[in-house]
Amino acid sequence: MDLCVTIKGVSFLLQTGMGILGNTVVLLVYAHIIFTEPKVLPVDMILCHLAFANLLILLTRCVPQTMTVFGLTNLLNDPGCKVVIYGYRISRALSVWITCMLSVFQAMTIATAGPHLSRLKPALPFLVLPTFAALWLFNMAICIAAPFFSMAPRNGTVPAFMLNLSFCHVDFKDNLSYVINGVAVSGRDFAFVALMVASSGYILLLLHHHSRQVRAIRRSQGGGAETRAAKTVVTLVVLYVFFFGINNVIWIYMLTETKVPPVVADMRVFFSSCYASLSPYFIISSNKKVKAKILCAAEQDQPASMDTQESHDK
Template identity: 30%
Template sequence: MLSKDIALGFFFLFQTGFGCLGNFFLLVLYTITFFTGPRMRAIDLLLWHLAFVNDLVLLSKGIPQTMATLGLTNFLDDVGCKFVFYCHKVARDLSLCTTCLLSSFQVITLSPRSSWWAKLKARAPKCIVPLCFLCWTFCLLTNYKILLHMKGPKGSNNITAGKDFIYCSAIFPVSLYIVLYLLIISLPDVLCVGIMLVTSGYMVFVLYRHHQRVQYIHGNSLIPHNDSPETRAIQTILLLVILFVSFYSLNSILALYIHYGETSSVLVHISAFLAACYPTCSSFVLIVSDFQVKKYYLALCKR
């Protein structure tokens, strides 16, 4: 085995382990808060859900990719490939939906009382659980095509046509129906990304107006006014949206090229790396910015 393959395998292993550790920490933190802490905030439920689906993304992509890079390319059969790719695609779509819900909920929470968004403030927390169930139902149903097209590795199935994903393969029939299906399936993704961009723009506008108002009231005061919980929440959600849109856009473009162009192991590795970037980075963005982490850290330091 080449040394670069071993290095690449350990890189994927580190990326997966590092990201899973961060998301698992958030899962434990919000679970403890739910059972022993004060009343759980509505946004904490969305953050718990985001950490959970991000762990699914990392495990369903990172572990098979690590094993394949280290030379184990025939460890999955047809059923295993269908299950792994289906779980990854469902979890990836759920991560998109949850991030979209986070940005929308934050806009509703921070909007002025005179705005149209303010009318939804009282209803928004009650809709989080039904919306999460709706996202799960939609993602599970719309990704059924993966169960039809994914196969085991080429070497084990004597597949001569189709796309090779190193440890699995796929046969995508080229037809007008398939192209139309892909366009319809991509519409919710485009809609969610559009909502995130619109809500992010609105949050920047609210943050700018708040900054201008504070400057006008306090003049040249040296007291930092940008460290409020609302400001930190806006900045955190904005950073999550920027990270997601960036990595998601790059990975989607690469996935389309792999789907319609020539597939190579290098492109498959890059796609796996991009797919794991947001689940890994988002957990540590939340850990650094969440005041509950600082609260528990200060409590441990006092002991």
């Protein structure tokens, strides 16, 4: 195995391992919160769902990609490729949509209540679960075409309009289908990224120009917590937009070239998965509730380990 392949393999392995660990920890913490606390904040439900979507991205894209880099071939047959590609398309769409939902929800939460918003705000917590259901159903419907183009890798030359994912191929048959798919996916993502950027910009504007008013209005409603949540949301959006920009620059290049070097495709996979891998660690470091649960679990585990050691010493 040459140096380039080794670096690529180690990079994917670290990204996949760290991402799965981080998202699993976030999911376990929020599962504990949901089952032990009488009231769960809507933002916690959204962050939990975001961690689940990001975990699916890593399992359906990064795990098989990492295994392929290390020389494991014939991982999936045609039905397996169809399931994996379909799952990846849904989870990738959910990741951007839920991040957008998080940004819009937080902007509406901290916004100064007008005549229309004052009637909508009390209903926001009750709209979270129906929105999740609608997002799943809608994305399952719009991604339904992906399995029809997916297949296991074939021996021989890869056609010009086939998307080579190493572990699976996506055959678009002709240039028109290839470009339409790329434009449709990028256009959809750009629309939601624009919405999340706009709502995050509104949050920053509100926090900057009306900080005193916001503190006064929210003091009795936990304004400090809302402000921290707003800053967390804005940072998550910035993180997503950064990696989204890199990913789409590479994707546009791939759309305009008929023969793309494999290293370019690998770079796109890596950067497109960075948000799924890094976002849980930012949630852990910035969310006091999640951090407190993890520290509490660690403190409970430490005395148990010490008691076990003492019993062995005796």
